[in-house]
Amino acid sequence: MAEGRSAEGVHSAQSSDDVVDEQTAVQVVYRPRSADTLVGLRVRGRIKRTGLLLRGVFLTLWVGQWLLPTVGRGRVDLVSTVLFLFVVLIVCGYPHLQAASVQRLVGWQGEYRAAVSPAGITCQTDHSTLVLKWTVFQGYRETAGHFVLLSRDPNVMYLGVLPKRGVHEAEGLDRLRAILDQHTPRV
Secondary structure, X not given: OOOOEOOOOOXXXXXOOOOOOOOOOEEEEEOOOHHHHHHHHHHHHHHOOHHHHHHHHHHHHHHHXXXXXXXXXXXXXXXXXXXXXXXXXXXXXXXXXXXXXXXXXXXXXXXXXXXXXXXXXXXXXXXXXXXXXXXXXXXXXXXXXXXXXEEOOOOOOOEEEEEHHHOOOOOHHHHHHHHHHHHOOEO
């Protein structure tokens, strides 16, 4: 049977670009963890520095708000100190809270099966299928345990996190890296 045609010779609904080539695709099978999302959020923060800048400015203002009255009076104010410690805890813990929130949204779907091919990425669970073409991504960054794909939009609202632990083939990581390098730049 010719590719893109059914047995009767009529064009099928699926084009050859949408078909995942099983021989060139790299399968990544994993259960998402909160730590995976945290890695993606940290990579996004390094790429898009406004969040880091805003958190730094916010912390600096709170340090000043705490330090000036403390030095001026010559003693530590309990209420100011508790508020300051609360703000530090929230600012430093926010990425962990965000990752836990994302985990609640995606974790119930169970095992993720992602096929990364020259056509794009197809991610399936028991409840959904998501097909992403390479034009969605501005690039990717490799960490010690993950490949993090960043969307093209200005706020990088979509992160694709592919854990390396999900690649079960011997040369799968090298093939995955080669496909990513061929279709999207490292950032």
